[in-house]
Each structure stands twice: as structure tokens, then as C-alpha cells.
Amino acid sequence: MIEIDELTKRYEDGVLALDHVSYSVEPGEIFCLLGANGAGKTTTINILLDFIPPTSGSATINGHDCNKFPLEAKKYVSYVSENVQLYGMFTARQNLAFFAELAGKKGLKKKDYDDVMRTVGLPERALRMRLKHFSKGMRQKLGIAIALLKDPPAILMDEPTSGLDPTSAQEFLAQLRLLRERGKAILMTTHDIFRAKLIADRVGIMKQGRLVAIRKKQDFKHADLEEIYMHEMQAAETV
Amino acid sequence: MVYQIVRKEILENLMSLRFTLSLLLTVSLFAASTFIFVDNHRQQLDDYWNKTNENLSAFRERSAQLYKLAFYEQHVYRKPKLLALCAGGFEQSLPGHFTFDAFAVDLPQLAGQSNFTLPRFADVDWAFIVSLIFSFIAFVFAYDSICGERERGTLRLILAGATPRATILLGKYIGLILTLGIPLLLGLLVSLIIVVTARVGVVGPAIWTRILSIVALSFLYLSIFVFLGLFVSTRTARSSISMATLLLVWVVLIILIPSLGRLISDRLQRSPTAEEFERAKSEAIRRVDNAVSAGKFGKNAGRRTSNREECNPPARARYANAGADAVNQVIERHHSRMVAQAQTGRYFTCISPAVVYQRMSEAIAGTGISRCVNIYQQIKQYQVQLKEYIRDRDREDPDSLHLLFDEEHSVAEWNAISKRPVSFDTVPKFQERDLALGKSLQLAIWDIGLLALFNLVFFAASFVSFLRYDVR
Secondary structure, eight states, X not given: OEEEEEEEEEOTTSOEEEEEEEEEXXXXXXXXXXXXXXXXXXXXXXXXXXXXXXXXXXXXXTTEETTTSHHHHHTTEEEEOSSOOOOTTSBHHHHHHHHHHHTTOOSOOHHHHHHHHHHTTOOGGGGGSBGGGOOHHHHHHHHHHHHHHHOOSEXXXXXXXXXXXHHHHHHHHHHHHHHHHTTOXXXXXXXXXXXXXXXXXXXXXXXXXXXXXXXEHXXXXXXXXXXXXXXXXXXXXXX | OHHHHHHHHHHHHHTSHHHHHHHHHHHHHHHHHHHHHHHHHHHHHHHHHHHHHHHHHHHHHHTTSHHHHHHOOEEEEOOOOGGGGTOOOSGGGSOOEEEEOSSOBOOOBOSSOSSOOOOSSOOOSHHHIIIIIIHHHHHHHHTTTTHHHHHXXXXXXXXTTTOOHHHHHHHHHHHHHHHHHHHHHHHHHHHHHHHHHHTOSOOOHHHHHHHHHHHHHHHHHHHHHHHHHHHHHHHOSSHHHHHHHHHHHHIIIIIIHHHHHHHHHHHHSOOXXXXXXXXXXXXXXXXHHHXXXXXXXXXXXXXXXXXXXXXXXXXXXXXXHHHXXXXXXXXXXXXXXXXXXXXXXXXXXXXXXXXHHHHHHHHHHTOHHHHHHHHHHHHHHHHHHHHHHHHHHHHTOTTSOOOOOSOHHHHHXXXXXXXXXXXXXXXXXXXXXXXXXXXXXHHHHHHHHHHHHHHHHHHHHHHHHHHTOOOO
């Protein structure tokens, strides 16, 4: 569903943000990208969303090149950011309706909104609340709700659990499992090794623009993922 | 998709404090300015009719003797216009009183000024409110349209969807224009209701057409500021920087450049002072006197006694008319330079949309400098008509010398023009004719074109800038 092939990005100031990175994310899979700040995780997301062009290589979503046919590619993807910021003066329902309609989902009924709120674990009364009264956890959940309403086959998440309290983070992971069950291909960048271990089907470890390792669930299910991560980072250092 | 963005923009703006404040400010400003206008207009109309009737009565008395019609100094006053509410065109600073007889038109008279240069402050009319207040409000709404959404993170979320950037920009533009349209149309409606209920004048179809044209063109003007606001918003990463930049742009475009108009016109196209004007007239008369000495107008042209047998009336008429023509030329030249002085400032400051909009509104409302020039030209045409009338009537009198010249004593003493009475109904009277709407639009066409050009430039700038906008 999400294909990254020899993706390279060198910024105008000469910084190499991505260096021939290749991997794919299949339907019903959660792929977590781990790495320090500046490793190239967000750059990958930015290229997939056509916010920046790649220097070479390609990124495709559902077979559509994100750089050449961005609007076509973006029909098949939703995006949940690190800090979901919506329109504070609007109610949750107005926010949901706006983004759903932008995604071409018209004529949604109250039941559809109630269902999606229940699915993401938000009370129905929250639909009538203005976003400025929402906590960060509630906003993240609403971000997922927006993604669910669009119902695309792929979802990109950029540090979605950052800043969430443990309860909210656990609830968030439950949402991710639900999305996986629904067959979504999820690419998630994170610093949170603990939660990556809990949720990921595969993890990609990035360092200074390079994908230094990809590990499957069975590789880290019974091992210490943090140890694997540190080991791979050191190995990359040696190379 | 455009519809969703437009709806979101309008809703977001309507719920904001800036909208409430803008609405209160503009509607109260429209109402206050209209109340003041209605009050002044009523007073001005009374004054106008009183003075015009006085002039007509005196003119009627002169019809007892044909020659007196030629020498009666008529007083024409600029009729207060209802459309001055839309664009007063610095009416207070322009000539409101014209005097002339059959031979000469004096310089238009102004209250407290020696010429009609642009004043430093305009009247608070619709054009003032739109050009000054609404341009600022447009910036207040547009400054964070793009960079504000980027700061809040919502732009990233919108652009993560399959919505083209052009659609987002178009939606924001339409949303902003419609948002601005609410206080504008509401303010205009309040203003019109006050005018109609006050019954200060008849608002006929011709006036409605002009009002609607001005309203439509006001949107064209505001559109420039929306595009400019969007452009600056796409060029900056932070909304505070965008607001500061737009504030600077607003001060330059709306305050500084229009204020330079007077300075530029004074420096580049200064019209002669009253002393220089008098000197030029004396010089012109001296040249004619020299020509008399040289015998150019015939024998005894310079001689004048009450007995016409002792003089040479035809030579004297040629001499007097040559003198009048020479003085008329000086006046005409001076008038042209006064007009040029007033207009030069505007030519040089038309890089400000506010100046262009003001000039265009005046042209459509039929006010401003163009109207004064138009009245002056109409008086000139009327003068020819009056002379023709006097000549025609004079021919019917066998006792008259049939010499029409600008020297009342001689004409009276020599019976150079008939002294018979004429029917006042047959005497042509001066009546100011308004320019037709087509002609007004023709006057405004360059300004409309300029406003369209500003729109095109800022649209292209904001479009290109937004396509390249770094949303990260």
C-alpha cells in the first residue's frame, strides 16, 4: 500500500535527510519508524504528503506517485499529526464535518458521527463541545476520528503519542489495533520504543537519513526492543 | 471543495471578535456619516435654491433691456448632489460658485482657497469608509489566513487531503470577500435607509444604477486588499510578522501615498498665485492697448465719449473685444493650470489603490474635480448660446448699432445693442447637465482597469506564493 523506493532527500543547505531508503507498508500492518531527532522520519512523511519533493527515488501510496500525482495519492491516505490542532472555535462535529466533506464524504448523519466518536472513545456529548475545551488526548482521538471518517486504506502518523498521558496513550493504541483490524496500512513515526513494541508489526530503525534495520514482530516480541535499537544504532555508527 | 472552505472561512470569521468589532465600527460609521450628510445636504439645498432663485430674479429684471442681459453678471452655484454621499470628491474644497456674463467667465470661486488643490483630509463619505476603514479590515481578516493556519497546524491537515492548493486559496478568497461584504452591505443599507426616510432627494433609477456601480466596484477595490493580505500571509511564517507587514503596507498605500498628492502637485504643477494672475491680466491688457496705439483696430479705437458721432464704435468694439479675449485667454490658462495642479497629484499617486478608487467613485457619482471642469465648460457653451440669442434679438432692432462688445457704458450710450425688452421665457438659462452614466463610466474606465490590474497582480503573486508555500 505504501511503497518507499530508494528515497533520497538532500536539502538546499546540503543536509542529507534521507539516503536511499526503501521499505513498504502492507494493508493491515503497523510499521513504526524509530529514530532520533533528525533521523529522517518526518521527512519521509513530508514527502508522502507532497509537502516537499524528493531528490531521488519514489514514494507511492496505492500505486500513485506522491510527487508526480500527489492529489491522486492523497485520496488514499489520512494523516494524524503529533499535535492534532483543529479549529478551536468550532465544535467537534463541525470539525469532523469539515474534514469529512473535504475528503468527499458528504451527507453524513448524526449516527455516523456518534459511531465514530464511540469508536475512538470520545463521549457523544463531546460532538457539541468546542475544540478549545478539548485536552490533547481528546484532540488526538478526534484526529483519529477524522481519519476514520475519511476511511482511506493508508494512514500516516507523525509522533501521535507524543505528550499523551499513559491512559490516553493506551487508549490510542487500542484505536490503532482497531484500524489494523480494518485493514489499514499504518506508517507511524515515534520516539516511544515501549509503545512501538506493543503495537508495531514491524519497526524500521533510522539514523541520519539511513534505514539501518527493519525488524519483524517475532524479532522483538520476546526481546528488549530498546536493546535492539541501541545495538543497531551502534552498528550503524561503526559502518 | 471550494464550498466547504468558503463556508468554513465565513463561519470562522463570523465567530471571531474582529468581525463583531468591524461590524459595529463600520455600521456606526456609515450611520453617523449619513446623518451628518443628510443634515448638511438639506441646508446646502436650501442655500442653493435661495441663491439660484435670487440670481434668476435679477436676471429676469435685466430682460427689460436686451443689452443688460449681456452685461448681467450671472451667479451659478454647484448644486448639492445626493451622490456626494457616496463620493463627495472633496466637494468642500472645490469651487462651488461661478460668475460670468456674456463676455467673460471669472475664475471659479472657492471658500478660503486661492486654487483647488487637494485638501489634506477628505469628507467621511462611502468612498472614505471603504477606502480607509474597509481596506484595513480586509487586512485584519486576511493577515493570518495562511500563516495563521500554518501556525495552528490546520493547514498541514487540510493539505494532507486531496484538496488542491488553488482550491484552498480560492475558497479563502471568496470566504474573505463574502465576510467583508456583510458589514459593507449592511452599512450601505443603513445609510440608504437613512437617506430615503429623510427624504432629502429623489433616489431615482439613474441614482440607483450609479450606487450599484459604486458598490460593485467597491468589491473590486476590497478584493485587492484581500489578495494582498493573502500574499503577505503566504510570504510569512508567523501571523504577527504578517500583521506588522500589512500594517506598514496599509500606512504607505492608504495614508502616505495619497498624502503625497498635494505635495507633488504643489511642486510639479503649481498654478500661478493671485498676484501672478493679476500681473498676467495687466500684461494682456497692456499688449492690446499697445495694439490700439499702433492703430490695429482702426481710427479712434481708443477714444470714448458719450456721443457716438465723435467716436468710431466698430473700432472701439474690436478693441474692447480684443481686450476681453486677451483677458479670457489668461483666465482660461489659469483655470487649466489650476485643474492640472489638482489632477497631477492624483496621476502620480495612482499607485495607491485608494487614490484610484476615490477618483473612480467620483467619476461615477458625478462629483469631484471633473464635475467642476464640466460645469466650467458648460458655462462656456452657455455663454456662446446667450451671445447668439442677444445677437438674434438685436438684429430685429433697426436703431441698434449691432455691436456686441464688452464695455457696458459705451454700449448703453451708443445704443450698440438694442435696449428693447425681451420675453424672459425666450432667454436661454443656464442649467447644469449631469454626465450620462455611460460618459461617467468612460471617465472611470482607466481607473477600473487599474483596479483590475492590481487584482490580477496580487492574485498572481498570492497564487504563486501559496503554491510554493512551505507548510512544514
